[in-house]
Amino acid sequence: MKTLTKSIARLTFALSLGVATATLAGGIASAAEEPAAGGHAAAEGETPHYPMIKPTLESWSFAGVFGRFDTAQLQRGYQVYKEVCSNCHSMHLVSFRNLADEGGPHFSEEQVKTLAATFQVQDGPNDAGDMFERPGRPSDRFPSPFPNPQAAAAANNGKAPPDLSLMAKARAVERGFPWFILDFFTQYEEGGPDYIHGLLTGYTDPPAGVTVPPGGHYNPHFISGPSLAMPPPLSDGQVTYTDGTPETVDQYSRDVSAFLMWAAEPHLDARKRTGFQVILFLIVFAGLLYYTKKKIWANIAH
Amino acid sequence: MAQSAAVEPTRRDFLYIATGAVGAVGLAAVVWPFIDQMNPDASALALASTEVDIGSIQTGESVTVKWRGKPVVIRNRTAEEVSAAKDAPLSELKDPIARNGNLPADAPATDANRAATGKENWFVMVNVCTHLGCIPLGQQGEYSGWFCPCHGSVYDTAGRIRKGPAPENMAIPVYSFLSDTKIKIG
Amino acid sequence: MAGHSTYNPQNPLLKWFEARLPIGGLIHSSFIVFPNPRNLNYWWTFGGILAFMLVAQIATGVVLVMHYTPHASLAFNSVEGIMRDVNYGWLLRYLHANGASMFFIAVYIHIFRGLYYGSYKNPREVLWVLGMIIFLLMMATGFMGYVLPWGQMSFWGATVITNLFSAIPLVGEKIVIWLWGGFSVDNATLNRFFSLHYLLPFMIAGVVILHIWALHIPGSNNPTGVSVKDKQDTLPFHPYFTVKDAFGLVCFLILYCWFVFYLPNYMGHADNYIEANPLVTPAHIVPEWYFLPFYAILRSIPSKLGGVICMFGAIAVLFAVPWLDTSKVRSANFRPLYRQFFWIFVAVAIGLGYLGSAPPEGGYVIASRILTVYYFFHFLVILPLLGLFEKPLPLPASITESVLGKGAAAVTAGAPSAPQTK
Numbered sequence: 001m002k003t004l005t006k007s008i009a010r011l012t013f014a015l016s017l018g019v020a021t022a023t024l025a026g027g028i029a030s031a032a033e034e035p036a037a038g039g040h041a042a043a044e045g046e047t048p049h050y051p052m053i054k055p056t057l058e059s060w061s062f063a064g065v066f067g068r069f070d071t072a073q074l075q076r077g078y079q080v081y082k083e084v085c086s087n088c089h090s091m092h093l094v095s096f097r098n099l100a101d102e103g104g105p106h107f108s109e110e111q112v113k114t115l116a117a118t119f120q121v122q123d124g125p126n127d128a129g130d131m132f133e134r135p136g137r138p139s140d141r142f143p144s145p146f147p148n149p150q151a152a153a154a155a156n157n158g159k160a161p162p163d164l165s166l167m168a169k170a171r172a173v174e175r176g177f178p179w180f181i182l183d184f185f186t187q188y189e190e191g192g193p194d195y196i197h198g199l200l201t202g203y204t205d206p207p208a209g210v211t212v213p214p215g216g217h218y219n220p221h222f223i224s225g226p227s228l229a230m231p232p233p234l235s236d237g238q239v240t241y242t243d244g245t246p247e248t249v250d251q252y253s254r255d256v257s258a259f260l261m262w263a264a265e266p267h268l269d270a271r272k273r274t275g276f277q278v279i280l281f282l283i284v285f286a287g288l289l290y291y292t293k294k295k296i297w298a299n300i301a302h
Numbered sequence: 303m304a305q306s307a308a309v310e311p312t313r314r315d316f317l318y319i320a321t322g323a324v325g326a327v328g329l330a331a332v333v334w335p336f337i338d339q340m341n342p343d344a345s346a347l348a349l350a351s352t353e354v355d356i357g358s359i360q361t362g363e364s365v366t367v368k369w370r371g372k373p374v375v376i377r378n379r380t381a382e383e384v385s386a387a388k389d390a391p392l393s394e395l396k397d398p399i400a401r402n403g404n405l406p407a408d409a410p411a412t413d414a415n416r417a418a419t420g421k422e423n424w425f426v427m428v429n430v431c432t433h434l435g436c437i438p439l440g441q442q443g444e445y446s447g448w449f450c451p452c453h454g455s456v457y458d459t460a461g462r463i464r465k466g467p468a469p470e471n472m473a474i475p476v477y478s479f480l481s482d483t484k485i486k487i488g
Numbered sequence: 489m490a491g492h493s494t495y496n497p498q499n500p501l502l503k504w505f506e507a508r509l510p511i512g513g514l515i516h517s518s519f520i521v522f523p524n525p526r527n528l529n530y531w532w533t534f535g536g537i538l539a540f541m542l543v544a545q546i547a548t549g550v551v552l553v554m555h556y557t558p559h560a561s562l563a564f565n566s567v568e569g570i571m572r573d574v575n576y577g578w579l580l581r582y583l584h585a586n587g588a589s590m591f592f593i594a595v596y597i598h599i600f601r602g603l604y605y606g607s608y609k610n611p612r613e614v615l616w617v618l619g620m621i622i623f624l625l626m627m628a629t630g631f632m633g634y635v636l637p638w639g640q641m642s643f644w645g646a647t648v649i650t651n652l653f654s655a656i657p658l659v660g661e662k663i664v665i666w667l668w669g670g671f672s673v674d675n676a677t678l679n680r681f682f683s684l685h686y687l688l689p690f691m692i693a694g695v696v697i698l699h700i701w702a703l704h705i706p707g708s709n710n711p712t713g714v715s716v717k718d719k720q721d722t723l724p725f726h727p728y729f730t731v732k733d734a735f736g737l738v739c740f741l742i743l744y745c746w747f748v749f750y751l752p753n754y755m756g757h758a759d760n761y762i763e764a765n766p767l768v769t770p771a772h773i774v775p776e777w778y779f780l781p782f783y784a785i786l787r788s789i790p791s792k793l794g795g796v797i798c799m800f801g802a803i804a805v806l807f808a809v810p811w812l813d814t815s816k817v818r819s820a821n822f823r824p825l826y827r828q829f830f831w832i833f834v835a836v837a838i839g840l841g842y843l844g845s846a847p848p849e850g851g852y853v854i855a856s857r858i859l860t861v862y863y864f865f866h867f868l869v870i871l872p873l874l875g876l877f878e879k880p881l882p883l884p885a886s887i888t889e890s891v892l893g894k895g896a897a898a899v900t901a902g903a904p905s906a907p908q909t910k
Binding site: 095097127138139281282284285288289291292295 | 314317318320321324325328331344345348349355
């Protein structure tokens with residue numbers, strides 16, 4: 001045990017040394033990087049805000065050890081998705097039946113049947129060999145608004161709107177040192193919804209001197225450039241909530257971000273619940289093993 | 303370990319047993335996901351029901367559709383087939399249970415319990431031999447019902463096993479008439 | 489894997505079996521009574537942890553294959569099918585993906601432990617080389633496994649790494665096309681990577697058996713580096729080291745589960761949740777974290793061939809360590825200078841890892857170059873010279889003496905050090 005403590009002390013020392021080296025190197029780098037970054041920005045159109053404004057950490061019901069999705073929020077988020085996003089964006093990995101899942105929006109079976117039937121789904125071929133449209137069933141995937149990516153691009157100024165099934169896990173803004181180490185302890189894995197929320201609420205007028213390319217919309221929260229092809233999708237009062245939740249862009253974007261996190265990680269509730277049980281079990285088991293080991297090694301110098 | 307045996311033997315043994323038991327519980331809990339992953343997944347369980355248009359099936363004709371990966375035969379039976387099935391006494395049947403997903407599990411295998419309720423000419427059945435899963439050929443064999451070419455099981459015109467190695471009548475799936483010309487299986 | 493066996497079953501059936509296939513005796517002599525130095529610390533539990541991780545990866549991997557489809561147009565969606573629809577699919581996939589990272593965490597600790605305590609020195613050179621072969625196979629397996637989900641990072645990682653071979657003069661292009669089975673990374677590439685990703689773990693298991701065999705010839709090294717002299721220096725493997733390894737393993741599992749259940753994507757890349765697109769490269773291509781030090785070395789050299797040679801050289805030099813280190817003393821505990829250089833080297837390796845993830849520009853490149861030079865300097869200059877100039881501290885006469893202090897050895901003459909049956 002003594003050697004272990006000693007070794008740990010050494011490791012800590014080594015880590016701090018490594019960190020010091022890295023910080024030093026980073027320091028040198030950032031000093032040397034200034035002109036490079038400037039050049040980069042120049043190529044993107046002289047934007048003082050690019051590299052982007054990093055997303056702020058919002059509070060989510062599904063964050064942390066005991067995090068769970070808020071069913072009401074997911075249902076509202078679904079409403080925003082259905083009424084706004086789904087006009088352009090597909091979500092082809094999610095099925096209607098998933099909307100009834102526990103730990104998800106948890107609509108009733110009947111509600112899901114009704115919801116599904118509001119979409120037209122392509123099926124076939126029928127006996128005559130033709131494809132046909134029919135109302136959706138719970139087992140169907142969400143239909144895409146465009147038949148193929150080319151059609152989607154053609155209808156949207158040449159940029160196909162990305163699929164939203166995994167959007168909340170497919171965007172990550174560089175956290176940087178030391179945050180990426182702290183994130184390990186704080187279990188920060190909400191970078192996706194934070195980013196989506198930041199983007200949806202982040203549209204502003206371009207600052208003086210910034211010209212936005214035609215078809216572009218200035219948004220300093222966008223990850224890969226100063227502007228993006230998607231126009232601001234939300235406006236206050238656009239979606240009518242029935243539960244008295246404020247009908248603001250901020251609230252809409254929170255709800256739809258939470259919904260997209262669920263769409264990307266539908267088993268998050270089960271994962272965190274199982275994780276708590278497993279880790280608790282392992283700690284107890286480790287404790288028992290520790291005392292067993294102590295007993296066995298009692299009277300033996302080592 | 304003879305040296306440490308003198309010190310509190312019972313407490314020590316309890317500790318060893320507790321540790322071993324907790325380890326065994328943990329191992330058992332880990333095994334379950336590895337077994338359960340082989341069960342049908344959520345998409346398979348949610349498989350759509352099938353709707354079939356039966357308006358064009360003439361008397362004496364059958365249509366086969368795929369449901370849950372299996373052939374389901376829908377037959378518009380002739381009057382002779384219906385009466386042959388009705389006339390067979392229950393005592394002669396190898397399997398006296400209806401095996402009808404729409405009826406209680408102990409319903410007797412009368413023709414009325416095998417055919418569509420109130421439409422005795424319509425007959426819907428999972429066309430899979432209950433012996434080892436082959437697909438019996440229609441309108442063949444001693445009873446002009448179904449005959450399984452694999453091992454010679456003979457079924458009558460209500461899909462009931464009469465001769466051969468198969469133990470049970472062929473299964474009737476859950477289905478319902480949406481209209482006179484449309485049925486929904488599943 | 490151990491010479492002498494005291495296994496002598498009483499059960500007639502076991503007796504009958506043992507006479508025909510003495511596997512009971514093999515297990516008994518290798519994992520029950522095998523004499524281990526009594527002073528092994530917790531850094532020595534990582535061998536057992538690695539064996540566990542190999543088994544865990546094979547078990548979860550075999551199960552994932554039951555649901556995975558190795559086809560360029562189906563692979564991505566089949567992985568999402570596992571995540572969404574398969575019973576416990578999310579758990580099995582996260583166990584496997586994070587298991588790869590945990591495997592590498594354990595193997596790096598294991599390697600650094602060997603470097604610190606001189607476990608590669610006479611008579612354990614072959615043991616070390618076998619370990620390096622395992623490390624190489626692990627890297628190949630890890631790389632090919634990361635390609636299978638067929639996300640953006642899978643695709644572009646595969647493209648970049650296979651293109652390394654194009655640096656080979658004359659035949660480079662031909663080799664790359666041969667590796668791809670086409671003119672770019674595509675379905676043929678995915679299928680061969682899948683096949684090899686399934687094969688290599690079993691090859692690793694084979695080399696692991698050789699590794700344990702080679703370990704059991706001289707027995708384990710220990711923190712003093714002093715060889716085992718007599719029975720008092722050792723304890724039987726069971727129960728002393730089985731319970732110690734088990735405790736170490738469960739602590740390691742807590743860390744593993746922390747990732748699996750609470751940060752399952754922490755060590756992955758967001759871009760890999762976007763399906764592979766051969767027409768668009770992600771803005772910032774980074775390999776998995778366990779390749780980052782080598783990736784930093786690759787990028788630090790401003791020549792394609794030179795970079796590739798240096799990267800492979802960085803691995804090759806590890807194979808030569810037993811012959812580069814000229815010191816007769818094994819453990820760094822008794823080598824005051826080497827100990828300091830060891831920790832500098834650890835810092836350099838971590839620094840290279842950090843730089844491998846940084847963008848290849850400005851000061852990062854300069855820092856990478858400095859650390860790359862130092863990496864090779866450590867192995868090619870410091871290790872050979874240090875043995876000639878360094879004055880080691882006095883070594884204990886035996887392991888028992890180091891544990892109990894001088895003159896105490898006689899007191900423990902009756903200590904349970906001899907292999908014994910329960």
